[in-house]
Amino acid sequence: MAKTIRYGYIFEQTEKAFSQGKKLIIHKGGTGSGKTYDLMLFLVVFVAMRQKGKVITVVSESKPHLDIGAIRIAQKILMDLGLSDQVVFNSTRAIFTFPTQSVIEFFSADRIEKALGARRYMLYGNEINTLKFDVWDELARRSEFVIGDFNPTAEFWLEKFLAYYGEHVIIKSNYLNNPFLPEEERKRIELRANLDANFKRTHVDVEYGSLEGLIFDNWKQVDEMPKDLDWELRGMDFGFTNDPTALVRVGFKDGELWLDEEEYSTGLLASDIARLLGKLGLTSQDEVIADNKPETIFELRRAGYNVKAAYKPAGSIVAGIDSMKRYRLNVTKRSLNLIRELRNYMWKLDSSGKALNEPIDKFNHAIDAVRYAVMAKTLGRKRMVRVGRV
Template structure:
């Protein structure tokens, strides 16, 4: 079976063939960094015996929808994803050569500290702590790292302590396999948002002065309680987002349940049912701009209501979310990305305004709706 390789794969392979020991990928969304880096490590694993390859990222869910999913997609057509290869309890994959690829999330990295390995891959290392990453890298022969340059962090200072380091920049134009739909979305956002263009097209560090939320952190799971659900509708270019929330006296808790494009109302209803959301009981607060969708979901038996949208409802909702710590479950990978990117629009002098950019906000909007203090009925739900 022939496996097609992308630009990042070829540049990574060339870097190590040329004698570099550390390859850092600074790339924008859609550039194919994760896929090509995993493909390169797979090629190493099936051509070299008895190596140890460690892949680290910020959370288990991030690994599952990223590096692990990619490796399984490469291996399954080759019949290399059976029980003899993939150990789900240990999160290790064993090549026919005896080489092992092991996966560690940030909360398990301590189990990898002190051990030596042949290869280390850090996926989105800007989410890792510098001292932990350095501890891993110092005990590794060859290192690959990648990140989106959303904000300046410790990587240049860290790399200055090592020799034979190469930094490679890439954007979505370097990915020959990216669907046209996603290419168009990236190009449209870049045309509307200078900071997005700076990060994801030019691969320069983004401006962080206008980031709206800094009062959030990740947790393993939601506490028990009476949950309220928030729903933001999307379709072609925008994602439909559903979140589960819980407000306590001291904090907000939130978990992402749906984040997907192309969903018809029938798809949403099926997902609500599969998620175990109870009809005529669990409260869902949805975007009031979609009365027809709300009515259809209500007709299916769900306790759905339209959110209040006043003249300054977005700013009011942001103020409320800034009033307490926000705890986001690790599996909420898209919502976490939004919280890291959601920012105030800039004026002509580059200063933040009091109006947020209408991007990176589908999950955040759903979160705002779920925390509405009251709900209005601008139309009759029958």
């Protein structure tokens, strides 16, 4: 038997606009507003379960982003509604087939060729600001109805697209529009907004932010790490309760850095990290350059892993950033947290908006892990072994 499920402001506004015949609905929303959940709920219960034989396409920047985002949310919605047994999910093709014979299909922007020429009833673009204009425009022109969402971190091609498309509705939302947001997450958003004017402008006021002061712009996403790296090692930044422990595999080839996020989790003890390193197949021959926490490093070394403390004198943060900026960064598409950090790691700004030579201590856990590894190679092995040794 089908169950009921709660829905929020974004679902209500989308249903209202759709029922009024709006062909293009754009959601401009801050973090925590519940955009992805409410829009997937709308696609499932208001379109796929009600209308026969419709094709609904969901597109986002990468398959890993879809897997932990829209696809996972769709599966949870179906489970909560008691519909999992009625809807067939082909995990290989990433397609949900409903009793109405309507389908929801998922495509990543880097594997979109098969979807470009096809026509569809409805298109949903998740975080359209991460998509190329030509790809989005091509998909939208072959769709009867179009829905898109984005965080307004910086201006992009939206105004150009809206000028081409014509009539549309833009729905703004922030975390206050989401009654189901956990209280802890609500507090974190408000704390950050009080400390970071650009964050407040983007995620609370829901106005376009500024990328002034963005530290890294010399990176791109890649499918996987190359097989024949010139050198490789791991970088690790320890966390625990609120901050994650980040482990990144760092490689070098053809004058460029290659980065692959292997872990990004809170609450990890030294014993948990040791088990993780074992699952990854690391041995005493595999070098890991870690945050300088002697007790944790001692436990990991006692467990048989080649973990060494990073050299962290005064000025090492900026020096490490400079070392990273000498190279193009190739980041695997599955490195979702590292990608998020690269998009948000900023220099502090002075009162006139000019970037200072000091980074904001946010969005930097995976980046710190990379920095430790790169600095180890820059400073040389001998120095790294001596400083912070346990």
